[in-house]
Structures are given as structure tokens and as C-alpha cells.
Amino acid sequence: MTEGLEGEARRAIRSVLENAPADGVEIVSVSSDTGLTRFANSQIIQNTVRQEVRVYVRVVVGDRWATATTNQLDESHLRAALDGAIAAAKVSPPDPEFPGLAVPDDVGRPRPLRRFDQAVAACDPEGRASRVREMLKAVGHHNCAGYIETLAGAMTIVSTTGVDCSDAYTRGAIQCLVDTGNGTGWGESYSHALDEIDGVKAARAAAAKAEASNDPGDADPGIYEVVLEASAVATMLEYLSWVGFGAKSMIEGESFFTERKGRRVAIPAVTVLDDATDSRSIGVGFDLEGVPKQTVAVIDGGWASQPVTDLRTARQLGTTSTGHSTGSVEFGPYAANVVMSGGDHSLEDLVAAVPDGILVTRFHYVNVLDRPETLLTGMTRDGTFRIRNGEVAEAVNNFRFVQSALGALSAVRGIGDDARAFSEAYGSFVAPSLHIGEFHFASRTSH
Amino acid sequence: MPDVDIREYLFTALEAASDSGATYVDVREVSTESQALATRGSAIEAVDHSESVGYGVRVVVGGAWGYAASARTGDDRTAVDVARRAVAVARASATALNQPVELVPEPGHVDEWSTPIERDPFDVSLEDKLQLLLALSEPLESSPDIRAGKATMDLIRSRTTFASTEGARIVQTILHSGAGMEATAIADGDAQSRSFPGSFRGHLAAGGFEVIEAMRLGDNVERVAAEAAALLTAPECPSGRFDLVLDGHQVMLQVHESVGHPTELDRVLGMEAAYAGTSWVSVPDLGNVRYGSEHVNITADGTIPGGLGTIRYDDEGVEVQRLDLIRDGILVGMQSSRETAAALGADRSNGTMRADGWENFPLIRMTNINLLPGEGSLEDLIADVDDGMYMATNKSWSIDDKRKNFQFGCEIAWQIKNGKLGRIYKNPRYTGITQDFWNSCDGVAGEREWYLWGTPNCGKGQPGQVMRVGHGTSPARFRGASVGIGE
Numbered sequence: 001m002t003e004g005l006e007g008e009a010r011r012a013i014r015s016v017l018e019n020a021p022a023d024g025v026e027i028v029s030v031s032s033d034t035g036l037t038r039f040a041n042s043q044i045i046q047n048t049v050r051q052e053v054r055v056y057v058r059v060v061v062g063d064r065w066a067t068a069t070t071n072q073l074d075e076s077h078l079r080a081a082l083d084g085a086i087a088a089a090k091v092s093p094p095d096p097e098f099p100g101l102a103v104p105d106d107v108g109r110p111r112p113l114r115r116f117d118q119a120v121a122a123c124d125p126e127g128r129a130s131r132v133r134e135m136l137k138a139v140g141h142h143n144c145a146g147y148i149e150t151l152a153g154a155m156t157i158v159s160t161t162g163v164d165c166s167d168a169y170t171r172g173a174i175q176c177l178v179d180t181g182n183g184t185g186w187g188e189s190y191s192h193a194l195d196e197i198d199g200v201k202a203a204r205a206a207a208a209k210a211e212a213s214n215d216p217g218d219a220d221p222g223i224y225e226v227v228l229e230a231s232a233v234a235t236m237l238e239y240l241s242w243v244g245f246g247a248k249s250m251i252e253g254e255s256f257f258t259e260r261k262g263r264r265v266a267i268p269a270v271t272v273l274d275d276a277t278d279s280r281s282i283g284v285g286f287d288l289e290g291v292p293k294q295t296v297a298v299i300d301g302g303w304a305s306q307p308v309t310d311l312r313t314a315r316q317l318g319t320t321s322t323g324h325s326t327g328s329v330e331f332g333p334y335a336a337n338v339v340m341s342g343g344d345h346s347l348e349d350l351v352a353a354v355p356d357g358i359l360v361t362r363f364h365y366v367n368v369l370d371r372p373e374t375l376l377t378g379m380t381r382d383g384t385f386r387i388r389n390g391e392v393a394e395a396v397n398n399f400r401f402v403q404s405a406l407g408a409l410s411a412v413r414g415i416g417d418d419a420r421a422f423s424e425a426y427g428s429f430v431a432p433s434l435h436i437g438e439f440h441f442a443s444r445t446s447h
Numbered sequence: 448m449p450d451v452d453i454r455e456y457l458f459t460a461l462e463a464a465s466d467s468g469a470t471y472v473d474v475r476e477v478s479t480e481s482q483a484l485a486t487r488g489s490a491i492e493a494v495d496h497s498e499s500v501g502y503g504v505r506v507v508v509g510g511a512w513g514y515a516a517s518a519r520t521g522d523d524r525t526a527v528d529v530a531r532r533a534v535a536v537a538r539a540s541a542t543a544l545n546q547p548v549e550l551v552p553e554p555g556h557v558d559e560w561s562t563p564i565e566r567d568p569f570d571v572s573l574e575d576k577l578q579l580l581l582a583l584s585e586p587l588e589s590s591p592d593i594r595a596g597k598a599t600m601d602l603i604r605s606r607t608t609f610a611s612t613e614g615a616r617i618v619q620t621i622l623h624s625g626a627g628m629e630a631t632a633i634a635d636g637d638a639q640s641r642s643f644p645g646s647f648r649g650h651l652a653a654g655g656f657e658v659i660e661a662m663r664l665g666d667n668v669e670r671v672a673a674e675a676a677a678l679l680t681a682p683e684c685p686s687g688r689f690d691l692v693l694d695g696h697q698v699m700l701q702v703h704e705s706v707g708h709p710t711e712l713d714r715v716l717g718m719e720a721a722y723a724g725t726s727w728v729s730v731p732d733l734g735n736v737r738y739g740s741e742h743v744n745i746t747a748d749g750t751i752p753g754g755l756g757t758i759r760y761d762d763e764g765v766e767v768q769r770l771d772l773i774r775d776g777i778l779v780g781m782q783s784s785r786e787t788a789a790a791l792g793a794d795r796s797n798g799t800m801r802a803d804g805w806e807n808f809p810l811i812r813m814t815n816i817n818l819l820p821g822e823g824s825l826e827d828l829i830a831d832v833d834d835g836m837y838m839a840t841n842k843s844w845s846i847d848d849k850r851k852n853f854q855f856g857c858e859i860a861w862q863i864k865n866g867k868l869g870r871i872y873k874n875p876r877y878t879g880i881t882q883d884f885w886n887s888c889d890g891v892a893g894e895r896e897w898y899l900w901g902t903p904n905c906g907k908g909q910p911g912q913v914m915r916v917g918h919g920t921s922p923a924r925f926r927g928a929s930v931g932i933g934e
Contacts, residue, residue, distance in 0.1 A: 036910055037540070040718045044540040049532055050503075050516040050806045069497035071518045077498070088494050091574045093581070095491055125513075125539035132543050145721040147909050177721040221933060253594050253633035329492045330485050364724070367845045369856055369876070369932075372636050377854055377932070379847040381724075400845070400852055400878070402932040425911060442933030443878055445852035 010156055010166075013055065016078040017158055022086050024060035024101045026159040028288055028327065029053060033121070033152045037128040040145035042136050047125060056288075056327060057081045061089040063098055099311040101161040102289045107311075107321060110286035110293075112167035113276065119194035120170035121152035131174070135203035139178050142207055146176040148199060155284050163290035171282050171423055172197040177382060178210040183395060185209025186361050186382035188231060190423040192282050209361060209383040216395035218444065219386055225357035226439040227350045227387065228408075233340065234422035234431035235363045236376070237272065240405045241335045241429075243371045245274070245298050246324070247313035248332025254371045256406060257307050265304045266409035269343065272299040274308055274324065274335035280421040281337040282428040288327035296322050298335060299409070308335045336427025343415025343432060350414045350435040352390040358399070358441070359385040359392055374405040379445065399441035411437040451559050451616045453608055456526045460504050463530035465612055469506035469513075469537070471550065472530075473611035475762060476502035476520060477805035481603040482569070486580040488588035488596055494573070501805035504533040505763075510547025513537025516806045550785040551795055553765050555614025560759035562622040563752070564655030568602045571656050576600055583628045583664055590672035592679060594633040599648045600626040600659065601903070603915075607762070615764035623755060623915055624658040625651025625901060628668070630675040639678035639873055641858055643667045645696045646840055651901040651915060653757045674859060677871060684860050684872035686931025690835035690924065691877060692828050697857050698818060698920040699900040700841040705881040706738070706745050707816040707916070709850035710772050710780070711799075712787040714811075722909050724848025727881065728778055730790055738778045739885025742821055742923075745773040747782050749798060749814030754917030755901040756814030758801075765798035767814060776886070784811050803912035810908050815899065815917035821891030825922040828890050835863040836930055838875045846881075854878040854932065877930050884925060892921040 013027045031053040038046040055078060057068045066088035068081040128148045136144055154168040174197050175188045186209060187202030228236070249255035256265060276285050276293040286292050289311055297305050309317065310325035310333040324333035351359060361383030369375040379398050386393045416433030423429070457474045464472040478500045485493035503516035504526075513536035519525045568576075580598035587596025602624050609617040627649010629642040644650040644662055652658045693701065709726040713719055716730075728736060749756055749767030758767055763785055772780045782799040783791055802809040829837060843856035860875030861868040899919040906913055 034910070038721075038909055039543065040720055041545065041716070042543075043545040044511065044543045045718055046514070046808050047512060047536045047540040048514040048516070048808050049536055052501075052518060052806060054499075065491075066494040067496075069495065069499075071499045071501065081496075081498075084496050088496065088573055091572075092491050092494050092577065093489065097490065125536040126542075129539035129542050136543060143717070145717065147721065149910070175721055179717075179720065252631070254631070254638045259636040364848050365845045367843045369843055370638075370874070372638055377843070377845050379845070379852065381848050398847060398852075400847070400854060400933065402854075443852060443854075445847045445849070445880075447847075447849060447851075 012073045012075055012078055013158055015075055016082055017160065020082055020160065022059040022061055024160050025082065026058045026101050026157065026163065028056040029156045031154050034149065035123065035125060035128055036147060036149040037132055038147045039132050042144045044129060044132060049125065057085050059085040059089050060101060061086060063094045063096065064089045064092045065095060065098055066092055097312060097316065099315040101159050102163050102291050102311060103161045104163055107291045110165045110290065113285040114168060115192045115282065116168045117170045117193040120150045120172045123150040123194060131199045135176055135199045138200045138203040139207040142210060143179040144176065144203065149173040157290040159290065165286055165290050167284035167286065169282060169284055173423060174199045174202050176202045176206045178206040180210045180214055182215050183210050183213030184382045185213055190421050213383050213395040216397045219396040221399060221441045221443050223438050223440050225354050226436050227354060227357065227359045228434045228436060229361050230416065230418055230420055230431045230433050231362040231422060232360045233434050234429040235366055236405050236408065237338050237340060237429045237431055239366055239368065239376055240374055241338050243368050243374055245308055245335040246333045247307040247309040247317060249371065250307050251313060251316055255307065256372055256374055257304055258372065260304045263304055264302050265406045266299055266302040267412050268302040269415055270299060270302050270409050270412055271297060271341040273297050273339045274337050275339045276337040278339045278430060280430045281339065282421060282423045283337060287323045287325040289325040291321045291323040291325065293323040293337065308333045339430040340419065340432060342417050342419035344417050345414045347416055347418055347433050350416055350433055351387055351392055353414055353435055354387045355389060357387040359387050369402065376405055377402045397447055398445050400443045401440060402442040403440045408436050408439060413437050451557055451618050453610055453616055454521060456521050456523050457502065457608065457610055459523045460526040460530040461610060461612055463527040464504055464506045464534055467531055467534040469508050469534055471507040471612060473505050473609065473763060474502060475805065476608040477605055479603065479605045479804065484576055484580055484600040486584040486598050489581060489585050499804060503805050504530050505808065506533045506537050507548050508534050508537035509541035511537050511540035511544050512548060513540055514808045548786055549789060551788045551793065553785060553796065555611065556760060556764060556766060557616040558759065559618045561620040562653045564622055566656040568624050568656040583668055586668050587628060587630045587672050590630065590676065592632045592634065592676035593630045593672050595631040598628040601648060601651060609764050611764055617760050617764055619759060621758060622653065622655060623651050624654055624656060625649055626659045626662060626664060628664060628671060630672045632675040632679050634679050637679055639675055641671045641675040642840060643671050645900065646842060646858065647904060651755060651903045652753050652899065653755060654753055678859060678873045681871045681873045684875035684930065688927050689930045690832045690926050691928035691930065692832065692835065692837040692863065692922060692924045694839040694922050695896065695898050695920045696900060697838055697841050697855065698923050699902065699918040700844055700855065702745065702816055702818050702918050702920060703902055704844055704846045705850055705853055706772065707813045710782055711811045712781045712783045712790065715781060716787060716790060723907055727849040727851045732778055734777065734779055736778045737776055737886065738773050738882060739776045740888045741775045742888050742891050743773050743776045743885050744819040746770065746817050746819065747772055747799065747814055748817055751815055751899065754815035754899050755903065755915035756917040761798045761800045762802045762809040763800045765796045767798040770797050782811050782813065801914060803914055807912050810912060812907065812914045813905065813916040815919060817919035818891060818923065820894040820897040820921050822893050825892050825896055828892055828922055828924040829863055829868060830866040832863045833865055836875065837861045837863055837868060851881050853881065876932055877928050878933050879929055887925045887927055888923055889926055890924040897921040
């Protein structure tokens with residue numbers, strides 16, 4: 001279905017692009033066909049299918065520009081969007097920092113990644129429901145909640161400067177919460193391929209966590225040695241990317257890169273890439289300007305190496321775009337295919353190295369307290385345990401953490417061999433479990 | 448009975464779903480037009496006009512929900528296909544079902560309603576709007592120590608057509624307008640911001656361009672820039688137990704996170720457990736649990752003029768209402784839908800189901816969750832504090848999955864000493880437990896300082912939906928709060 005929408009969009013876009021009365025026009029078409037089945041209280045509660053296509057038009061008139069968006073593919077709506085954007089550009093102030101539209105001879109021509117799985121694209125409501133039933137069966141009498149999503153998406157960019165690229169991708173996602181009434185547990189699985197997301201395995205993991213979490217006790221807040229499971233690390237990486245990996249925040253002085261570029265920000269074993277070509281990543285191989293996504297070592301062997309850029313920030317820095325445009329000047333470039341290098345320790349090995357600490361399954365409701373310091377706060381949930389003498393011991397009530405993400409990466413003592421992809425929404429974050437020497441829990445809650 | 452204009456293809460979808468076995472069907476077409484403008488200094492960061500049109504068909508088949516949505520409007524053949532897809536989805540849902548859906552009754556309203564406005568913001572020229580923003584961002588960015596001066600404007604008009612197999616025929620046009628500015632001062636790796644009227648794109652409300660004109664944005668440029676710059680050299684906010692006075696903007700988010708979300712009945716009943724979480728209160732707590740002190744009176748009011756949650760009907764055709772959530776500190780109400788209202792023993796939903804666009808399934812969303820005004824003024828609240836803090840303008844937020852343990856950060860704090868404001872502090876934060884915190888409230892300022900704020904970025908559901916909701920608040924005082932980040 002997505003392929004069909006894309007074809008229709010492409011024809012309409014080409015029609016509008018020809019003879020457009022502007023100095024430059026770029027048209028981005030993003031289409032998706034999504035099925036999402038939510039369950040809670042051990043039954044399906046919401047179940048949706050939807051088809052969407054959004055067309056983003058950017059026009060250039062001299063050194064002025066403006067944008068318009070529509071989801072209607074007929075030529076009259078597309079022309080109206082184009083004409084509206086041209087009219088808006090003409091009355092906008094000149095933009096001396098505008099870098100121009102991408103020119104393929106300068107920035108390269110993207111090749112599609114085609115990380116597309118026909119089984120995901122073809123998964124129907126019954127296919128998702130059958131997986132939900134298998135998950136409910138796997139957890140027995142426990143209360144279960146979560147979702148399964150199958151998404152097939154495509155992106156096409158054409159411009160008057162010669163950009164002409166398309167790619168298609170799929171994403172399958174499963175999340176599962178099990179609640180025993182006295183404790184909760186969590187499992188999740190993400191991949192571009194349907195046969196790589198294992199709902200039953202996620203459900204069983206969640207049930208085992210929940211049973212182990214029964215009747216948690218209290219542990220005092222304070223600084224602990226911790227093992228963060230991969231889900232928690234992925235959340236930390238996502239926020240780290242948001243607050244600091246983009247060049248705009250560095251230029252504006254709000255990223256850790258501003259003061260610490262070229263300096264050590266993590267232990268030498270920590271390397272964090274943005275790498276759309278990693279086989280575990282989800283998404284397409286070019287950005288919203290049609291520039292091929294380069295693999296960028298943002299943190300390289302513990303050093304703050306290089307932020308990701310788009311055409312505008314690259315020009316400001318006197319370099320070339322790494323292909324990370326979000327299409328928004330306000331937001332700036334963003335690293336959305338983050339991959340943290342894995343280590344050679346099993347999760348059990350990481351726990352075994354901790355004499356007295358805390359095991360965290362995942363984080364909840366994280367927010368930023370200080371962007372340059374990468375200071376984050378949030379809660380633990382769905383499986384927080386005391387580690388005693390290298391073994392997982394009793395469950396404890398959830399903590400609120402207040403912790404610098406880079407501070408945590410500077411205190412890494414072991415890296416797991418379990419790096420895997422997490423992709424709840426835009427992009428993907430590949431993360432391993434981590435053993436961290438010092439992690440600050442500031443307060444606790446009563447469950 | 449008003450003449451309500453509904454496109455024929457929507458009735459085709461209703462009939463097709465009914466003919467395919469649905470026992471209940473509603474269709475909802477949404478056409479949204481929005482404009483987003485942003486300037487930084489003398490530069491443009493966004494000049495965007497956006498439109499989105501589509502419809503969704505929601506059905507009950509075999510006691511289970513199904514939903515299908517498409518952007519291809521006006522076409523009968525597509526409407527039949529979408530309706531049948533919704534039925535197929537519901538049949539799949541029915542294979543994992545414990546409790547069949549039952550909807551409490553609601554009259555089939557036939558009505559048309561629009562947000563009252565004085566000046567259509569889409570009729571104001573783009574040049575004028577950009578000039579308004581540049582007149583803010585240019586002087587902000589050229590102020591001493593300011594690295595970034597930004598101004599934004601957001602205008603959103605949505606026309607929703609709703610029809611159901613129970614006879615509802617409703618057309619609503621909702622218009623939200625807003626603007627704001629922010630100055631960020633940066634030095635030595637420290638970034639400090641001040642914004643006005645509020646953080647995160649200023650302030651939005653239901654209404655036309657008069658909403659923006661009433662903000663008197665230009666009058667605040669100098670103060671905003673000066674306060675941001677002053678924060679660079681201000682000391683860190685000390686930690687400890689202090690009496691805490693919050694401005695209305697921060698009370699807004701305190702109400703939002705620790706009262707609004709925990710009283711959503713879908714959360715209470717576990718329907719959002721996996722993602723946003725559940726709630727620390729349960730249905731049997733109604734009338735029995737002390738949520739806060741006697742000063743705490745909170746309503747869910749979709750009828751009050753000017754709020755981002757002000758509508759006439761929700762997205763399942765229920766007429767919106769005003770209900771008490773907390774009366775004299777006691778939990779007395781929860782926000783419900785037609786499916787969940789029966790859990791309250793209610794014979795009618797209180798009308799809080801809203802969806803983010805045509806493509807999403809409606810969820811229980813806050814309308815306007817309001818802390819009712821008390822007595823006196825902000826000055827009175829401060830005058831009765833010997834040793835405390837006054838914090839203003841929300842900057843960060845986080846709360847646990849049962850909405851108990853929270854932490855908030857504000858842009859700025861002033862020391863309160865012997866009833867007077869003193870020096871400013873940077874990075875003020877406070878933490879607490881919902882019930883303890885609201886029980887420590889011993890004063891809410893009166894009506895003169897009560898303001899209906901807008902929260903334009905409330906996230907909920909999977910796939911994620913963003914909703915604009917309102918919160919009427921005035922400054923409030925909390926005794927012995929935990930200031931800082933905890934232990």
C-alpha cells in the first residue's frame with residue numbers, strides 16, 4: 001500500500017515541480033501505512049490502521065525562503081501549497097545564512113537502504129491480534145498491557161537542484177508490561193523485520209521481571225553502582241542526542257560540544273556513532289534535504305569528536321553536511337540512528353562485578369535539567385532490584401535519578417554484549433547494558 | 448434544529464460499517480490549517496503553513512473497538528473501504544476481549560459551534576505577523592549577554608465534522624492562537640533562559656489574533672532579557688526545606704501533571720499502564736481520599752471561554768461539562784469517556800474524549816483543569832513567608848508512573864525573607880509526593896491573578912498524540928517544600 005501511495009505522490013510532485021515560479025523548490029513526500037494494536041488489562045483496547053502521506057514544500061526566492069505542508073495529493077492542493085509558500089517567501093526577510101538547496105554533485109547522491117520487510121508491510125489486524133493472543137497466553141494469569149505496531153514507510157525527495165531520491169523502510173515494535181498486582185515487569189522488541197520481533201520472548205521476560213519485583217522494599221536514595229539494562233541506556237542515549245549531538249545546539253552554546261569538543265567526555269571504551277547503515281538501525285539513508293546520511297563518530301573512543309550537521313550548520317562551521325537535517329531550522333540537525341558500541345560482557349557478568357548496587361530495567365518520563373551538563377532526571381520502573389555480592393537480590397521501590405548522561409558514560413566499568421535496537425518513534429537507538437560506577441538516585445517513590 | 452452541513456461520503460461510511468456488522472459507528476472528519484512562525488534575532492527560523500485533512504471511522508463489532516483512517520476524503524468507494532477496514536480491525540480486536548465495550552447513553556446532538564473570535568489571525572498579513580515577532584527577537588538578541596532571542600507564533604484552526612449511528616450531527620470549528628518569546632544568556636558553559644508569557648512557545652488560548660494582542664509582548668522584552676542575563680551571575684538555588692510560592696505558570700504544570708493526568712479514568716482503570724502509567728488513586732477513593740488541603744478546589748471545565756480545552760462537544764459527540772475533581776481538598780471526580788463512565792456508576796460521560804487529528808483514536812484528554820482562585824494576592828502569599836522561595840515559569844518536569852513522585856524546575860527563583868522578595872537564584876527545582884504537596888498548600892491567590900493558561904504539548908497514547916489543554920491557575924503557596932533535587 002505504501003508503495004502505491006508513494007507512486008501517486010511522486011507523479012503529483014513531479015507535475016508541480018515543473019515550471020514552478022521560484023528560484024528553487026524542494027518537495028519531500030513522507031508516506032506511511034501503520035497498524036497499531038494496543039492491549040491493556042489483558043485485552044485489546046485500541047486497534048487502528050491508518051494511511052498517511054505528508055508533502056513538505058520548501059521554496060527559495062532569491063535569499064528568502066518559506067515552507068508549506070499538505071496531506072492532499074491532488075495537483076490543486078499541491079499547487080496551492082507551492083503558491084502559498086512562494087507568496088510567504090516573498091514577504092519574509094532575507095536570510096543571509098541560507099545555504100541553498102542540496103546539490104547532488106556537492107553532497108552526494110543517496111542510495112536507498114531498503115531496510116524494508118514485506119512481512120511487516122503485509123501484517124494485517126489479525127496478524128497483530130494473533131501475536132497479542134500469544135503474548136497474553138505466555139504470561140498466564142498476570143495482567144498484561146502493551147502494543148504491537150507494524151509500519152511501512154517511504155520517503156521521496158525531489159528538487160529543482162537535481163535531488164531525486166527515494167527509500168522505503170519498515171518497523172515492527174512490541175512492548176509488554178506485566179503487572180502481578182505487587183510488582184511490574186517489562187519486555188520489548190524492535191526491528192525492521194517481523195521475524196526478528198519476538199512478542200512471546202518479550203512477554204515472558206516481562207512476566208519474570210514482574211514476579212521477581214513482587215513486594216519491593218525500600219532502598220535509600222544516594223549514589224550507587226548500577227547496572228543499566230539496554231532499554232535504560234537507549235533512553236539515556238536518546239536524550240543525549242537530543243540535547244547535544246546536533247551542531248545547532250553546539251553553535252548556540254547549549255551543547256556539551258560547545259565547551260568540550262575534542263575533549264574526553266567518556267571512558268575510552270565508549271564509542272557512539274550515528275550510523276544509518278548499521279543493520280539494526282531503522283529508517284532511511286538520507287535526510288530531509290536529500291543529503292546521504294554519513295556515519296558520524298559523535299563520541300569516539302571517549303572523546304567528544306563531532307556533532308551531526310545539516311546544510312545550514314555545516315556552512316556556519318565551514319564544513320560539509322553529515323546528512324542529518326530534520327527539515328526544521330528551529331530544531332536543527334538531529335542524530336536519529338544512534339549506535340553505541342557493545343562490549344564483551346554478558347548482563348550476568350556485569351551484575352557479577354557489582355558488590356552492592358542497583359539493577360535498572362528501564363527509565364520513565366525523563367527530562368532535561370541542564371543541557372550543557374547533560375543533566376537528566378527521570379524515574380526507574382518495571383523492575384528495579386538491589387544487587388548484592390554480584391547477584392540480583394530483592395526488588396526495591398523505584399528511584400528518581402538526577403544524573404549527567406556524560407557523567408554516567410565517564411563512570412562506565414563494563415559494557416554488555418547485548419546491544420540491540422530500540423525504536424519507539426522516530427529513528428532508532430542501539431544500546432548495550434552498562435555497568436556504571438556511580439549513579440545518583442535523588443529520591444524514591446512508594447512502589 | 449440547526450442546519451448542519453455534513454458531506455455525503457461520511458454517511459456512506461456510516462452505512463457501510465453498519466451493514467458490515469458494526470453495532471455502533473461514528474465518523475469524524477478533521478480539516479486542520481495551521482501557521483507556525485519563528486524568528487531568532489533578525490533571522491527567520493520558520494515560516495510554515497500546513498494543512499491536514501482526513502477522516503476516521505470508529506466502530507464497535509462484537510463488543511470490540513476498531514478504527515481506520517484515511518486522508519482521501521469525499522470519495523464513496525474509499526469510504527466503504529475504510530469502513531470495512533475498521534470493521535475488520537474490530538473483528539480482530541474481538542479475538543482478545545474480556546470485557547465488551549458498553550457505551551453510556553448520550554443524546555444524538557445536532558449542532559454547529561465555533562470558537563468565538565474577534566479577529567481572524569489568518570486574515571492578518573504575514574508581513575505584520577513577522578514584524579511583530581522581529582520586534583521582539585531583534586532587541587532580545589541584541590541585549591547584553593543574550594546569545595539567542597527567539598519569538599514564535601502558532602495559529603491552528605480545526606474544523607471537525609462528527610456523525611454517528613445514534614443520530615449525532617455536529618460541526619465544530621476550533622481556533623487556537625498564541626505567541627511568545629525567549630531570551631537565552633550563555634557564558635562559561637552555563638545557559639540560562641527567561642521567557643514570556645510562558646516557556647515552550649509562549650502562551651496559546653482559544654480565540655483569534657486578539658489573544659496575541661492582549662499579551663503586551665513588547666512591554667516585556669527588556670525585563671525578559673535582563674532577567675536571563677542576571678541569572679548567569681546568580682547563585683545556584685539552595686537546597687532544603689522552604690516555604691514555596693509558585694507563580695501561575697508553574698502551578699499550571701503542577702496541576703497538569705499531579706492532578707490532571709491522575710484523574711483521567713482510562714489511566715485509573717489501567718488502560719494506559721504500559722506507556723504513561725496508571726494513577727495513585729482508584730475509583731473507590733472518590734469522596735474518600737484527601738488529595739490536598741481545604742484550599743485545593745479543582746475542576747475540569749470544558750465550558751469556560753478561552754481555554755485550549757474549551758469545546759462544545761468532545762470527539763465522541765458528548766456535550767462538554769464542568770465537573771469538580773477536587774472539592775475542599777477531597778477527590779470527588781474523574782474525567783471519563785462513554786466507555787469508562789460506567790465504572791464511576793455514572794449514566795453519562797463527562798465529555799473529555801479528544802483525538803489528535805483525524806488519524807488517531809480519541810482518548811480521555813484534559814479539557815481545562817482549573818485550580819479555583821482563593822483569596823488575596825501574590826503579594827499576600829509572599830508576605831506570610833519568613834524563609835522561602837518564589838519560583839516562576841516552568842522549565843522542566845518529570846513524574847512517576849503513578850503520578851506520585853514529581854520534580855519540577857523553574858526558570859528563576861527569588862529568595863523570600865521576612866515576607867519580602869530578595870535575591871534571585873538560578874536553576875531552582877523542587878521535588879515532592881503529590882498528596883503531601885497538595886496537602887501543604889495553605890494559600891491560593893484570588894481571582895485578580897487567576898489566568899487561563901494553555902499547555903500546547905500534552906503527550907499521551909500510542910502512537911503518541913499531542914493535545915492542547917488549558918489550566919486556570921493563580922499563584923499558590925506550599926509550606927515546607929523540598930527545594931533542590933533531593934538527597
